[in-house]
Amino acid sequence: MTLSEEDYIKSIYHLSEFNSKSVATNAIAEQMKTKPSSVTDMVKKLSEKSLVNYKKYQGVSLSEKGRLVALSIIRKHRLWEVFLVDKLNFSWDEVHVVAEQLEHIKSDALIDKLDAHLGYPKVDPHGDPIPNKDGVFTKSVKKLISELPVGSQGVCVGVNDSSAAFLKFLDKNKIALGDTFKILEREEFDGSVTISTRSGSINISKQIATNLFLEIVDEE
Amino acid sequence: MTLSEEDYIKSIYHLSEFNSKSVATNAIAEQMKTKPSSVTDMVKKLSEKSLVNYKKYQGVSLSEKGRLVALSIIRKHRLWEVFLVDKLNFSWDEVHVVAEQLEHIKSDALIDKLDAHLGYPKVDPHGDPIPNKDGVFTKSVKKLISELPVGSQGVCVGVNDSSAAFLKFLDKNKIALGDTFKILEREEFDGSVTISTRSGSINISKQIATNLFLEIVDEE
DNA sequence: ATATAATTTTAGACAAACCTAAAAAATTGT
DNA sequence: ACAATTTTTTAGGTTTGTCTAAAATTATAT
Ligand SMILES: [Mn+2]
Ligand SMILES: [Mn+2]
Ligand SMILES: [Mn+2]
Ligand SMILES: [Mn+2]
Numbered sequence: 001m002t003l004s005e006e007d008y009i010k011s012i013y014h015l016s017e018f019n020s021k022s023v024a025t026n027a028i029a030e031q032m033k034t035k036p037s038s039v040t041d042m043v044k045k046l047s048e049k050s051l052v053n054y055k056k057y058q059g060v061s062l063s064e065k066g067r068l069v070a071l072s073i074i075r076k077h078r079l080w081e082v083f084l085v086d087k088l089n090f091s092w093d094e095v096h097v098v099a100e101q102l103e104h105i106k107s108d109a110l111i112d113k114l115d116a117h118l119g120y121p122k123v124d125p126h127g128d129p130i131p132n133k134d135g136v137f138t139k140s141v142k143k144l145i146s147e148l149p150v151g152s153q154g155v156c157v158g159v160n161d162s163s164a165a166f167l168k169f170l171d172k173n174k175i176a177l178g179d180t181f182k183i184l185e186r187e188e189f190d191g192s193v194t195i196s197t198r199s200g201s202i203n204i205s206k207q208i209a210t211n212l213f214l215e216i217v218d219e220e
Numbered sequence: 221m222t223l224s225e226e227d228y229i230k231s232i233y234h235l236s237e238f239n240s241k242s243v244a245t246n247a248i249a250e251q252m253k254t255k256p257s258s259v260t261d262m263v264k265k266l267s268e269k270s271l272v273n274y275k276k277y278q279g280v281s282l283s284e285k286g287r288l289v290a291l292s293i294i295r296k297h298r299l300w301e302v303f304l305v306d307k308l309n310f311s312w313d314e315v316h317v318v319a320e321q322l323e324h325i326k327s328d329a330l331i332d333k334l335d336a337h338l339g340y341p342k343v344d345p346h347g348d349p350i351p352n353k354d355g356v357f358t359k360s361v362k363k364l365i366s367e368l369p370v371g372s373q374g375v376c377v378g379v380n381d382s383s384a385a386f387l388k389f390l391d392k393n394k395i396a397l398g399d400t401f402k403i404l405e406r407e408e409f410d411g412s413v414t415i416s417t418r419s420g421s422i423n424i425s426k427q428i429a430t431n432l433f434l435e436i437v438d439e440e
Numbered sequence: 441a442t443a444t445a446a447t448t449t450t451a452g453a454c455a456a457a458c459c460t461a462a463a464a465a466a467t468t469g470t
Numbered sequence: 471a472c473a474a475t476t477t478t479t480t481a482g483g484t485t486t487g488t489c490t491a492a493a494a495t496t497a498t499a500t
Contacts, residue, residue, distance in 0.1 A: 002456075002457090004456080004457065004458095024477080024478090025477075025478055025479085026476090026477065026478080034457090034458070034459090035458080035459065035460085036477075036478065036479085037458090037459075037460080037461095037478085037479070037480080038457070038458055038459075039478090040478065040479055040480085041456095041457075041458080041479095042457080042458095045456090045457095056465085056478080056479070057464090057465060057466065057477080057478060057479080084330075087307075087337060088330070088333040088334060088337055089333060090329070090333065094329070097327075098325070098327045098329075098330055101325045101326065101327070102325060105318070105321050105322060105325075106321065107317075107318045107321070109310070109314070109318075110304075110308070110318055113308040113309060113310065114308060117307060117308055222486075222487090224486080224487065224488095244447080244448090245447075245448055245449085246446090246447065246448080254487090254488070254489090255488080255489065255490085256447075256448060256449085257448085257449070257450080257488090257489075257490080257491095258487070258488055258489075259448090260448065260449055260450085261449095261486095261487075261488085262487075265486090265487095276448080276449070276495090277447080277448060277449080277494090277495060277496065
């Protein structure tokens with residue numbers, strides 16, 4: 001598999017991660033920052049290799065084989081992110097671009113040993129699950145703050161957007177994974193939400209609320 | 221710089237490391253496992269970029285700019301090798317192929333932090349020096365066993381051949397970097413050498429003797 | 441010195457991954 | 471229903487790095 005093929009496979013995986021339907025050529029082009037015609041070329045090649053299901057004009061979806069390839073790249077990406085943060089002291093907003101390169105290094109022994117060296121982590125620095133060798137991972141029961149009712153309380157376990165801009169914003173506002181938040185109030189007008197934190201309560205915009213995952217704590 | 225350009229630059233560096241003359245097209249082709257015509261193409265491109273000095277039919281040599289590029293890749297290669305051996309418990313015969321990929325990862329911050337994480341090592345697992353950021357490294361005063369007179373005593377500090385086959389041979393014969401050897405006898409007939417080790421004395425073939433470096437210990 | 445051999449370069453092709461422009465198909469609005 | 475718009479594909483080209491075969495140059499041997 002070439003680097004480019006791997007990035008396309010990963011892109012298709014992420015685009016179909018939640019809606020499960022087939023992915024549009026234009027959507028892939030946008031995510032990969034290429035032109036739709038380039039996507040068509042690549043999709044044909046991936047189809048030849050039985051990595052995707054493709055019929056002209058009908059969009060594309062990963063085959064089981066393609067899904068496993070995607071998960072093995074995602075496994076590598078996230079393990080490297082853990083390494084960069086835990087061992088090399090990168091901050092969580094810097095690791096994505098580097099992991100984007102490291103994920104393509106080909107060596108099973110390397111990933112096995114890296115996994116062991118890191119103590120078999122289950123999630124990456126952004127709270128995303130790390131699949132095991134066989135592509136198995138536990139999808140945690142996390143919900144976006146924007147989708148939770150007022151009164152909910154939970155631990156912040158992940159971000160929906162892992163752009164450096166968003167992560168730096170969180171750092172600046174002293175919001176980190178592992179923090180416990182309670183949803184105090186939602187403003188119907190603009191969708192902003194007031195949450196309680198260790199250091200008092202703050203109001204976060206709707207955009208922030210749609211990018212922060214909580215794992216609900218039972219309120220007995 | 222593309223991955224391929226980097227590998228060519230590194231190859232030219234290694235081929236001119238000791239003889240200092242210009243490097244032949246065929247020599248590069250052999251090392252890179254490509255055809256001479258491919259080398260000519262690439263050498264023209266590198267010449268365009270002022271990374272090498274090249275005149276038709278006259279061979280090629282690195283420019284100062286090219287030399288610095290070579291050393292920065294070698295720095296990355298060797299730092300990754302240290303990481304693989306020291307942190308991930310690879311054996312010294314397994315690391316070269318993986319480092320061959322890792323050396324092309326582009327991130328200055330990554331290499332700086334890796335260097336710090338490893339405690340600023342001066343040599344790689346094969347005894348080869350690690351250049352600093354500016355391409356400076358101390359070339360140690362090591363000599364091949366085959367070039368030393370009988371009676372010399374020194375510490376084994378490096379290998380000339382880092383192929384897995386040779387390194388495994390050394391492991392099997394309990395020869396490791398850091399061991400102290402004394403050259404007891406040289407057989408003129410076949411160039412084999414008898415050396416004393418901790419565990420007695422052994423006879424090594426001329427081929428082995430031309431691939432092991434000693435750093436001479438003053439014999440006061 | 442000159443024929444022979446080896447080395448190096450050129451010419452022309454190919455695959456991978458991208459592009460632009462135009463054509464084809466699907467979707468949408470009235 | 472069907473015209474307009476959007477999406478997707480096709481056709482044809484480019485760049486990078488490779489190849490084979492042939493030509494040019496340099497080195498070697500008698
Ligand atoms: Mn990538
Ligand atoms: Mn991540
Ligand atoms: Mn390499
Ligand atoms: Mn080495």
